[in-house]
Amino acid sequence: MPVAxxxxxxxxLSPTRRLxxxxxxxxxxxxxxxxxxxxVLRGITMTVxxxxxxxxxxxxxxGKTTILRLIGGQLRPKKGKxxxxxxxxxxxxxxxxxxLRRKFGMLFQFGALFTDMTVFENIAFPMREHTELPESMIxxxxxxxxxxxxxxxxxQLMPSELSGGMGRRVALARAIALDPMLVMYDEPFAxxxxxxxxxxxxxxxxxxxxxxxxSIVVTHDVYESLKIVDYLYFVSEGKIVASxxxxxxxxxxxxxxxxxxxxxPDGPVRFHYPAPPYHKALLADVE
Amino acid sequence: xxxxxxxxxxLALRRLGGTVTGGVARLGYMARFLGAILWQTPMAFRRxxxxxxxxxxxxxxxxxxxxxxxxxxxxxxALQGYEVLQRYGAQxxxxxxxxxxxxxxxxxxxGGLLFASRxxxxxxxEIGLMKATEQLSAMEMMAVDPIARxxxxxxxxxxxxxxxxxxxxxxxxIFGGYLIGVRMIEIDAGAFWGQMQAGVKVxxxxxxxxxxxxxFGAAVSLIAVLEGYDAKPTAExxxxxxxxxxxxxxxxILALDFVLTAxxxxxxxx
Numbered sequence: 001m002p003v004a005x006x007x008x009x010x011x012x013l014s015p016t017r018r019l020x021x022x023x024x025x026x027x028x029x030x031x032x033x034x035x036x037x038x039x040v041l042r043g044i045t046m047t048v049x050x051x052x053x054x055x056x057x058x059x060x061x062x063g064k065t066t067i068l069r070l071i072g073g074q075l076r077p078k079k080g081k082x083x084x085x086x087x088x089x090x091x092x093x094x095x096x097x098x099x100l101r102r103k104f105g106m107l108f109q110f111g112a113l114f115t116d117m118t119v120f121e122n123i124a125f126p127m128r129e130h131t132e133l134p135e136s137m138i139x140x141x142x143x144x145x146x147x148x149x150x151x152x153x154x155x156q157l158m159p160s161e162l163s164g165g166m167g168r169r170v171a172l173a174r175a176i177a178l179d180p181m182l183v184m185y186d187e188p189f190a191x192x193x194x195x196x197x198x199x200x201x202x203x204x205x206x207x208x209x210x211x212x213x214x215s216i217v218v219t220h221d222v223y224e225s226l227k228i229v230d231y232l233y234f235v236s237e238g239k240i241v242a243s244x245x246x247x248x249x250x251x252x253x254x255x256x257x258x259x260x261x262x263x264x265p266d267g268p269v270r271f272h273y274p275a276p277p278y279h280k281a282l283l284a285d286v287e
Numbered sequence: 288x289x290x291x292x293x294x295x296x297x298l299a300l301r302r303l304g305g306t307v308t309g310g311v312a313r314l315g316y317m318a319r320f321l322g323a324i325l326w327q328t329p330m331a332f333r334r335x336x337x338x339x340x341x342x343x344x345x346x347x348x349x350x351x352x353x354x355x356x357x358x359x360x361x362x363x364x365a366l367q368g369y370e371v372l373q374r375y376g377a378q379x380x381x382x383x384x385x386x387x388x389x390x391x392x393x394x395x396x397x398g399g400l401l402f403a404s405r406x407x408x409x410x411x412x413e414i415g416l417m418k419a420t421e422q423l424s425a426m427e428m429m430a431v432d433p434i435a436r437x438x439x440x441x442x443x444x445x446x447x448x449x450x451x452x453x454x455x456x457x458x459x460x461i462f463g464g465y466l467i468g469v470r471m472i473e474i475d476a477g478a479f480w481g482q483m484q485a486g487v488k489v490x491x492x493x494x495x496x497x498x499x500x501x502x503f504g505a506a507v508s509l510i511a512v513l514e515g516y517d518a519k520p521t522a523e524x525x526x527x528x529x530x531x532x533x534x535x536x537x538x539x540i541l542a543l544d545f546v547l548t549a550x551x552x553x554x555x556x557x
Contacts, residue, residue, distance in 0.1 A: 112425035
């Protein structure tokens with residue numbers, strides 16, 4: 001049975017259910033996208049309400065990061081609408097797109113810190129590029145951001161001197177450097193130790209509530225995201241197969257959601273990439 | 288003619304057509320990329336320290352290889368030149384031969400080739416790695432155009448550095464020629480410098496050399512930044528982009544040198 005069809009059976013976790021579009025900061029409507037011939041997204045429809053934290057979950061390679069890149073205007077959909085604050089992102093002129101991006105913050109999957117700059121300069125970079133703030137104020141702001149992620153003492157280190165988890169926390173500090181209206185987090189919890197993981201999770205929630213920003217979190221970490229997000233979308237094979245609030249997800253009997261939340265090897269999601277039968281591959285030489 | 292032969296011929300023609308149209312498309316892409324760099328140049332020059340920093344990386348850090356090569360090329364020129372000139376009793380012309388060879392031809396060309404392998408490859412590798420580690424994407428998402436912030440400063444640094452490096456190459460080459468000609472072979476120093484002063488003209492000799500080195504600097508820098516920006520974001524992609532920069536830049540320098548020389552010296556009895 002197709003995954004989408006199984007999800008349809010559950011009233012609380014319908015893939016087609018949408019949040020109130022009137023309050024939407026971001027809206028994707030029947031979005032299709034392909035890299036050359038590889039179809040990645042197949043009719044994604046989702047709404048991210050203003051001031052909320054929404055998680056996008058799914059297996060590796062299911063198109064989660066592609067959704068973020070479409071929202072950021074780095075990719076253009078083959079079909080469908082991508083609206084941010086009511087503006088159609090693919091139709092924006094370069095100047096308007098850059099003006100929109102000034103309101104964004106993005107944490108990249110592998111940090112993407114500038115390797116020729118210190119930690120301090122990395123965080124000061126967007127401030128120096130987009131503001132006329134005096135250097136003394138930039139210094140104070142950078143130290144505040146670094147303190148929030150627990151790395152004030154690492155300000156003068158180079159990115160090559162940081163561990164993977166520290167680099168991610170610095171990238172998080174940089175993503176929120178200009179107090180953006182929308183922050184997109186691509187795997188914010190990957191590679192973090194349990195203490196950092198809890199701190200970063202709480203930081204995302206606190207920032208969201210204190211500044212009234214909208215957040216999208218792309219993650220595999222079910223338990224951490226259930227603690228902090230307001231709504232979840234589950235993506236599989238380029239489609240949204242289920243969605244709901246954390247409580248609905250916890251209570252769900254949807255096979256896809258259960259497999260994902262409980263980490264079951266068997267279920268609607270295949271662990272193995274499509275291949276001929278195992279015994280045939282092993283016996284190919286003998287035959 | 289059998290149908291197999293016809294289909295082989297059609298396939299060969301299709302491949303040839305694909306290669307030609309691919310090459311033309313690449314040239315068009317390069318022209319558009321150059322247009323984008325020029326468009327973003329005012330923005331890049333607002334942060335002049337970035338270009339100055341790249342001049343240090345491309346120019347100052349290339350000094351050792353340029354100066355040492357210039358010295359040895361000048362010394363070899365003096366040895367070879369003296370051997371030929373003395374046959375005709377014209378050894379006092381050695382200074383002129385060394386200076387003209389360097390200023391007109393060898394400094395821009397050899398300097399350009401060395402610049403392509405030392406600085407061009409480094410620029411490609413740096414930009415390619417920035418792309419592979421999503422630093423360029425991060426910049427875009429921070430509403431900072433990587434063409435203005437990363438590409439244009441490196442391009443202009445190459446354009447500025449190359450004529451300066453070529454001038455230093457010539458100066459050290461002439462010094463090398465002096466060491467061999469005057470100090471070792473003991474040609475009269477007055478004749479060595481006097482013939483050079485009388486025979487080397489600002490126009491066309493020095494000016495043409497400077498024009499060549501500016502053109503080569505622009506060509507190498509454009510190829511280097513384009514290959515880096517367009518590299519596949521993998522270790523293998525960056526590696527092959529770096530190789531392509533050196534190969535294409537070297538061929539471009541030699542081809543452009545022929546074209547420029549043909550234009551510059553068309554009125555001097557060729």
